[in-house]
Amino acid sequence: MARPKEFDRDEVLKRAMAVFWEKGYEATSTEDLLRAMGIGRQSMYDTFGDKRRLYLEALQHYQAEQGAGLIERLQAGESPLRAIEQVLMAVAAETPAERARGCLYVSSIVELAQKDPEVASLTKSGTILCETAFERIVREAKRKGEIEPCVDERKAGRFLLATVQGLRVMAKAGSTPETLRDIAAVALTSLKPR
Amino acid sequence: MARPKEFDRDEVLKRAMAVFWEKGYEATSTEDLLRAMGIGRQSMYDTFGDKRRLYLEALQHYQAEQGAGLIERLQAGESPLRAIEQVLMAVAAETPAERARGCLYVSSIVELAQKDPEVASLTKSGTILCETAFERIVREAKRKGEIEPCVDERKAGRFLLATVQGLRVMAKAGSTPETLRDIAAVALTSLKPR
DNA sequence: TTGATTCTGGACCGATCAGTCAACCAAGGA
């Protein structure tokens, strides 16, 4: 190794991720990426291969980061049910800019999962990660008697993931925080005893 | 008017819609469109203005068609609750190709609603159309005592739309029909009395 | 200090993009 790179690989990857997150894959030009990353063209191609590889890495990074955040927030709640509630309500509590930006995972599925097998494979991992995270916390909530005993943990976990995805689409479509809260509240009634 | 057009405007619009539906906006080239529409380049530009205008018309057509279909299926059920159930389950019952294709309305929101005000405006109309359709059938179901009396019709309507969007994303992400049915079933428990 | 190695910057590449132009052609009205 003769000359060290003048940038931090992780740092520029995060900046690239932010651009893809904001604009999507096709709508992002390499120029956009280079400007945001603050590096030269050749450095980008040497370090990440090409635009698609960079996207795949950005997506992977996003999913790892968000997945860890989800698991953490689910465990940090004062109770399992409260944690689930807070995760759903968090979408409604985001800033307008955050709600408009949406979710890179959802965007990848919608824009690319059909054409790119590697994107499909990555998002499937993300799906399993989120499903099982929700499933575990539902199991925990059930054990503590916070939710209806007859709910199936796996099904409920998948339902919660679908709910978050639905919330993300509704948020991007311009639904108000209040509407998003209402949706989340109705979703939660499928778990709560009554 | 000297020479009549050699094609049916509605027919070629539908074919363009199918391409946008399949591939998204950015990933669709004008070549793709012309090939599918079976008309010449100039004919397309004369008739629809440009690629963006064509997309907007295609989206509008899609929403009108799908919205009407939704309302019809909601009213055609043997009972309001059964109709709701069938609409949710219909996503799971689609062919693999249909599940992979997804929904042009959802794709528009995710890909374009942030950058194009006209797309945002159109999808907002679509959202209101679907929300109110679901709201009406929930009200009907409640009147017939099929669902929990304490549910708020508007909130439940919006929740059902979010659920369909979540199902569409999960379907595109590769969830099996069985998983999709499970998700729909859990969603329905938020309405059903127990 | 020098030579091998790696990184950087910017010019450059062919391909493809959305969109236009102009020559040709078909139909209706006088």
Add this chain to the structure above:
DNA sequence: TCCTTGGTTGACTGATCGGTCCAGAATCAA
């Protein structure tokens, strides 16, 4: 019949796309 109107066709445009090449600069080992 012939001329006007409008439709079709395919070549063409400038811009932008993702990606490469290459000359020069920076760093390390010897």
